[in-house]
Structures are given as structure tokens and as C-alpha cells.
Amino acid sequence: MPTETERCIESLLAVFQRYAGRDGNNCTLSKREFLAFMNTELAAFTKNQKDPCVVDRMMKKLDLNSDGQLDFQEFLNLIGGIAVACHNSLVVNAPTP
Amino acid sequence: MPTETERCIESLLAVFQRYAGRDGNNCTLSKREFLAFMNTELAAFTKNQKDPCVVDRMMKKLDLNSDGQLDFQEFLNLIGGIAVACHNSLVVNAPTP
Numbered sequence: 001m002p003t004e005t006e007r008c009i010e011s012l013l014a015v016f017q018r019y020a021g022r023d024g025n026n027c028t029l030s031k032r033e034f035l036a037f038m039n040t041e042l043a044a045f046t047k048n049q050k051d052p053c054v055v056d057r058m059m060k061k062l063d064l065n066s067d068g069q070l071d072f073q074e075f076l077n078l079i080g081g082i083a084v085a086c087h088n089s090l091v092v093n094a095p096t097p
Numbered sequence: 098m099p100t101e102t103e104r105c106i107e108s109l110l111a112v113f114q115r116y117a118g119r120d121g122n123n124c125t126l127s128k129r130e131f132l133a134f135m136n137t138e139l140a141a142f143t144k145n146q147k148d149p150c151v152v153d154r155m156m157k158k159l160d161l162n163s164d165g166q167l168d169f170q171e172f173l174n175l176i177g178g179i180a181v182a183c184h185n186s187l188v189v190n191a192p193t194p
Contacts, residue, residue: 005138041102076177
């Protein structure tokens with residue numbers, strides 16, 4: 001049986017493949033695929049954004065080599081960024097002993 | 098209900114906290130905590146290593162600021178590295194259409 005960490009790595013691979021496989025190059029997320037990912041998998045975040053350009057700007061920022069596509073490493077930087085932000089907010093908001 | 102991506106982010110945070118909370122600073126993994134993590138969560142990897150120093154070397158490589166501890170960002174670099182390695186081996190080994 002896989003451990004929690006192994007399950008997590010498998011999930012990240014599966015989610016990326018699910019969206020990257022929709023059109024064109026199935027090793028990268030196009031802008032359209034990234035939007036679909038954000039609006040489905042991270043809807044709790046996107047629906048609270050008042051600025052409709054926020055996902056566009058995120059895509060530009062994540063696309064380190066500016067090829068208009070997100071590869072798996074660039075996608076992981078997003079997941080890592082969100083996880084670090086959650087972690088920091090939990091640590092900052094934790095009651096001091 | 099959380100999405101697969103949200104569950105995954107929660108899992109990464111929970112696993113890190115579980116091991117980081119064992120001794121000393123509960124925002125970082127000491128070498129002892131990192132060993133416990135590797136031997137439990139990534140045992141499938143560690144048990145196949147013939148070189149007993151491999152986990153030591155991984156810790157040194159991941160510890161970017163060389164403080165002898167892994168913070169959450171440094172921990173995520175490991176998860177990301179494993180995920181990228183899995184992704185690349187899946188893509189390379191995939192049958193060409």
C-alpha cells in the first residue's frame with residue numbers, strides 16, 4: 001500500500017496529466033488547460049478573485065521559460081507556492097504557547 | 098469536499114508537520130526527523146539504496162541554507178524532485194504512438 005507521501009506524488013502526476021492531455025502537447029499545460037485546472041482543482045481560490053486577470057498573471061509568472069506553456073516543473077512551483085503560503089499562514093496564526 | 102489538488106497540498110503539510118513536530122524546532126526537519134520521514138514515507142526508495150550514506154547526502158543537498166535543518170520549502174524541493182523524476186521516467190518510457 002502506498003504511503004501518504006507516495007499517494008501525493010501520484011496524485012500530482014495524475015492531475016497534471018489529466019489537464020495537460022486535453023489538447024496539443026500532452027507534456028505541458030496550455031493557457032486554456034491551465035485555466036481549466038485552476039477553475040476546477042483550485043476553484044476555492046479562483047472564485048474569490050475579483051480581478052479576472054489574476055489567472056493570466058499567474059500563468060505568466062509561472063511560465064519561467066516564457067514558451068506560453070507550463071511544464072511539470074513549472075506546475076509544481078505553483079503547488080509548492082500554495083503549500084508554502086498555507087504553511088506560513090498556519091504557522092503565523094498558530095497560538096503562541 | 099476538497100479537490101484532489103487540495104487534498105494533496107493538505108497531505109504535504111500534514112506529513113511535514115508530523116515529522117517536524119517530533120523534536121526541537123517544529124517548523125523544520127532535523128536530520129533525525131528527516132531519516133524517520135525517509136524510512137517511513139519513502140521506504141520503497143531508501144530500502145533499495147546500497148549506499149547507507151545516500152540519505153545523508155540528500156539531506157546536505159536539500160539543505161540550501163546549510164543550517165542542518167530542512168524547512169518546508171526545502172522539503173518541497175525533495176517532493177518536487179521525486180515527482181519530476183517519476184514524470185520524466187513515465188514520459189521517456191511511454192510507448193511512442
